[in-house]
Amino acid sequence: MTLMKKFYTGAAVVALSTSAVVAQEVEVLHWWTSGGEAAALNVLREDLAGGGIGWTDMPVAGGGGSDAMTVLRARVTAGDPPTAVQMLGFSIQDWAAEGALANLNDLAAEQNWDEVVPEALQAFSTYEGDWVAAPVNVHSTNWVWANTALMEELGIEQPETWEDFVAAMQTAQDAGYTALAHGGQAWQDATIFDSMVMGVGGPEFYQASMVDLDPEALGGEQMVEAFERMATLRGFVDDNFSGRDWNLASAMVINGEALFQIMGDWAKGEFVNAGLTAGEEFQCFRVPGTEGTVTFNSDQFAMFGVDEDDAESQLAMASAVMSPEFQIAFNVVKGSAPARTDIDPSSFDACGQAAMADLAEAGSNGGLFGSMAHGHANPPSIQNAMYDVITAHFNGEFDAETAAEEMVTAVELAQ
Amino acid sequence: MAATDPMLEGADFRTRLQNWLPKIVLAPSFAVMVLFVYGFIAFTIYLSFTGSRMLPSFDLVGWQNYERLFRVRQWDTAIVNLGIFAGLYIVISTIIGLLLAIFLDQKIRGEGILRPIFLYPMALSFIVTGTAWKWILDPAIGLEVTMQQWGFENFQFDWIKDSEMAIYTIVIAAVWQSSGFVMAMFLAGLRGIDNEILKAAQMDGASNFQMYRRIILPQLRPAFLSAFVILSHLAIKSYDLVVAMTDGGPGTSTWLPALFMYEYTFTRNQMGIGAASAVIMLMTIAAIMVPYLYAELREKN
Numbered sequence: 112m113t114l115m116k117k118f119y120t121g122a123a124v125v126a127l128s129t130s131a132v133v134a135q136e137v138e139v140l141h142w143w144t145s146g147g148e149a150a151a152l153n154v155l156r157e158d159l160a161g162g163g164i165g166w167t168d169m170p171v172a173g174g175g176g177s178d179a180m181t182v183l184r185a186r187v188t189a190g191d192p193p194t195a196v197q198m199l200g201f202s203i204q205d206w207a208a209e210g211a212l213a214n215l216n217d218l219a220a221e222q223n224w225d226e227v228v229p230e231a232l233q234a235f236s237t238y239e240g241d242w243v244a245a246p247v248n249v250h251s252t253n254w255v256w257a258n259t260a261l262m263e264e265l266g267i268e269q270p271e272t273w274e275d276f277v278a279a280m281q282t283a284q285d286a287g288y289t290a291l292a293h294g295g296q297a298w299q300d301a302t303i304f305d306s307m308v309m310g311v312g313g314p315e316f317y318q319a320s321m322v323d324l325d326p327e328a329l330g331g332e333q334m335v336e337a338f339e340r341m342a343t344l345r346g347f348v349d350d351n352f353s354g355r356d357w358n359l360a361s362a363m364v365i366n367g368e369a370l371f372q373i374m375g376d377w378a379k380g381e382f383v384n385a386g387l388t389a390g391e392e393f394q395c396f397r398v399p400g401t402e403g404t405v406t407f408n409s410d411q412f413a414m415f416g417v418d419e420d421d422a423e424s425q426l427a428m429a430s431a432v433m434s435p436e437f438q439i440a441f442n443v444v445k446g447s448a449p450a451r452t453d454i455d456p457s458s459f460d461a462c463g464q465a466a467m468a469d470l471a472e473a474g475s476n477g478g479l480f481g482s483m484a485h486g487h488a489n490p491p492s493i494q495n496a497m498y499d500v501i502t503a504h505f506n507g508e509f510d511a512e513t514a515a516e517e518m519v520t521a522v523e524l525a526q
Numbered sequence: 527m528a529a530t531d532p533m534l535e536g537a538d539f540r541t542r543l544q545n546w547l548p549k550i551v552l553a554p555s556f557a558v559m560v561l562f563v564y565g566f567i568a569f570t571i572y573l574s575f576t577g578s579r580m581l582p583s584f585d586l587v588g589w590q591n592y593e594r595l596f597r598v599r600q601w602d603t604a605i606v607n608l609g610i611f612a613g614l615y616i617v618i619s620t621i622i623g624l625l626l627a628i629f630l631d632q633k634i635r636g637e638g639i640l641r642p643i644f645l646y647p648m649a650l651s652f653i654v655t656g657t658a659w660k661w662i663l664d665p666a667i668g669l670e671v672t673m674q675q676w677g678f679e680n681f682q683f684d685w686i687k688d689s690e691m692a693i694y695t696i697v698i699a700a701v702w703q704s705s706g707f708v709m710a711m712f713l714a715g716l717r718g719i720d721n722e723i724l725k726a727a728q729m730d731g732a733s734n735f736q737m738y739r740r741i742i743l744p745q746l747r748p749a750f751l752s753a754f755v756i757l758s759h760l761a762i763k764s765y766d767l768v769v770a771m772t773d774g775g776p777g778t779s780t781w782l783p784a785l786f787m788y789e790y791t792f793t794r795n796q797m798g799i800g801a802a803s804a805v806i807m808l809m810t811i812a813a814i815m816v817p818y819l820y821a822e823l824r825e826k827n
Contacts, residue, residue: 184580
C-alpha cells in the first residue's frame with residue numbers, strides 16, 4: 112500500500128514538474144542554419160536561458176524560408192503552432208489575416224515600440240493596428256561584397272556607376288577570375304533583380320513596378336532595360352552557378368576565386384566567420400546606381416496564438432528580442448542593422464555602420480523600400496510569379512522584351 | 527446476398543458469424559479507404575472550383591482556376607516537359623528492358639548474378655537516384671571533371687546546367703532506375719512462353735530473329751501493356767526525382783506537373799490553381815488507366 116502511495120505521489124510530482132518545464136519553454140521555427148546565422152541565433156537562446164526559459168529549436172534549412180513555411184502550414188493546420196516563427200514581410204500579414212497570430216499590444220505599449228521601430232517596418236509587424244510580430248533586424252539587399260586583395264591585384268577602384276561596375280567585372284573575367292559569384296536559385300536571381308530595377312528607374316519606378324504593380328511599369332522600357340542588365344550580369348557568372356547556395360557563392364569571394372557578389376548583408380556573417388575584417392579584407396558598397404536607396408527585408412518573429420501556459424514565455428521572448436542589448440549583440444553577428452532606431456552604432460564594424468547610416472538616410476528621404484525578392488514589396492503569390500519570370504530570363508529562356516511582357520501576365524494571373 | 531443464401535437458411539449463429547466476420551473486419555479499412563482516397567479526390571475537385579489561397583476556403587469561383595492554370599507559363603513548361611519525359615522514359619525503358627530480358631533468356635551463365643544487378647536500381651527511391659545522378663552529372667564534381675582529369679581535355683557533359691537539355695538528364699536517371707524492373711516483367715513473360723511452339727518453329731527452319739518477331743513478341747503483349755501502364759503513371763506523378771536532381775531548374779526549365787501542383791498549392795498560396803492542376807493530372811492518369819482496365823476486364827469475361 113505504501114509503495115503504491117509513493118508511486119502515485121512520485122507520478123504526480125513528475126507530472127507537475129513536466130508541466131512546469133513546458134510552461135517555461137519556447138519553440139522557435141526558423142531557417143537560420145548557416146554558420147553565421149546559427150551563431151547569431153545563439154545569442155537569443157542564451158539570453159532566454161538566463162531568464163530560465165528553455166528553447167526548443169526547430170530549424171528548417173533553405174534560404175528564403177519557403178520550406179519552413181511549408182512545415183509551419185502543417186503545424187498550424189494540425190492545431191499545434193510553434194511559439195514563434197521567423198517570418199518575412201507579407202507572410203506575417205497573411206497569417207495575421209488568418210487570425211493565427213497573438214496580440215502583443217500591451218508589451219509594445221509598455222516598451223514604446225511605436226516610437227523606436229521605423230514606420231516602414233511597422234507596416235509588417237502590425238496587422239490592423241495590433242502588434243503581432245517582433246522585428247529582429249533590417250537587412251538591406253542592395254549590397255555588393257568584394258574581395259579587397261583581388262581588387263588591388265586587378266587594379267580596380269570601387270565602381271561608382273553601372274558602367275564602371277561592368278568594366279570592373281570585365282577586367283576580372285579577362286584575368287581568369289569569376290567576376291560575379293552567384294547562386295542560381297530563384298530567390299538569389301530575384302535579389303539581384305531588385306537592385307537592377309532600382310538602378311535603372313530609381314525609387315519612382317521601383318514603387319510603380321514592384322509595389323503598385325502598375326502594368327505599364329511592369330512591361331515598360333525601363334523593365335526591359337532592367338532585364339538587359341540581368342543578362343549582362345549573367346555573362347559574368349560562372350557556368351556552374353545553377354542551384355548553388357548563397358553562402359557557397361560568398362565563399363568564392365572569400366577564397367579569392369570571385370571578385371563580387373550581390374547579396375543582402377547576411378553575407379557579411381560568412382565573411383566575418385571566415386576571419387575577414389570589414390573595410391579591410393573585404394569591401395561592401397551599394398550596387399552602383401542604387402546609392403541613397405535601401406531595399407530591405409526584416410526578419411521578424413511572428414508570435415503565434417498559443418495557450419495561456421506558453422503565452423508568458425512568448426511575451427518574455429518578444430521582450431528579449433526587442434531589448435537594445437539583444438538587438439546589438441544579434442545584429443553585430445548577423446551582419447544586419449538593428450530594427451530599432453535608438454541604437455548606438457559604435458559596436459558595429461565598418462559595413463554595419465555604413466548600413467545604419469544608409470538606413471537613416473534612406474528612411475528620411477523616402478528611399479527605403481521593401482525588397483520584392485524577400486517578400487516585402489508584394490504578397491507571396493505575386494512574388495513567386497515574378498521569381499518565375501526573372502529566373503527563367505536569367506537562365507536564357509526569354510529575351511528581355513519577352514520577359515517584360517511575361518512580368519505583366521504573371522502578375523495579373525497571381526492577383 | 528448472405529441472408530438469402532439457401533445454404534444459410536436456418537444455420538446456427540456460429541455459421542452466420544463466420545459468414546459475416548470477414549465483412550465486419552474489412553468494413554473499417556474499406557471506409558477509411560473510401561474517405562482518404564475518394565473523399566480527398568472529391569475534396570480536391572471541390573477545392574479546384576474555390577478561391578482557396580493559403581488555406582482551404584469554400585467560396586466557389588467557377589472555372590476561374592482552370593482558366594488561369596492554362597494561362598500560367600509554368601504549366602505549359604510542365605506539360606511540354608511531361609511529354610518529353612514520359613515519351614522518352616517509357617520508350618527507352620521498354621526497349622532496354624526488353625533487350626536485357628532477351629539477353630538474359632539466352633541460357634547464359636551467371637544469370638543468377640546479373641538479374642539482381644539489373645533489378646536493384648528499383649530498390650532505390652527516386653530521391654536517392656536523383657541525388658546520386660545530380661552529383662554524377664554535376665560538371666564541377668562529377669563525370670565531366672573526372673573525364674578531364676583522366677586526360678580527355680575536351681570532354682563536355684553539362685546538360686544538367688543547361689536549361690535546354692536538363693530535362694533529358696532526368697530521363698537518363700529515370701531510365702537507369704526503371705529498366706531493370708521492366709526487364710523483370712519481360713523475363714517473366716518470356717519464361718511463360720511454351721517451348722513446344724518454339725521447337726516446332728525451329729524445326730520449320732525459322733531463324734532466331736523470325737522467332738522473336740512472329741512468335742515471342744506477340745505473346746509478350748500483356749507484359750508490354752503492364753510496362754506501359756506502370757511507367758506512364760510513374761512518369762505523370764514524377765516529383766521526387768526532379769526535386770533531387772534540379773529542383774525544377776535551371777530557371778523553371780525542368781518543371782513537371784507534380785512539381786507545379788506542389789509549388790502552387792503549398793508554397794505559393796494559390797491552392798485553387800494547385801488543386802486544378804491536380805485534377806488535370808488525375809484525369810490524365812484516368813485516360814490511360816480506364817481503357818487498360820476495360821481491356822483487362824473484357825478479356826477475363
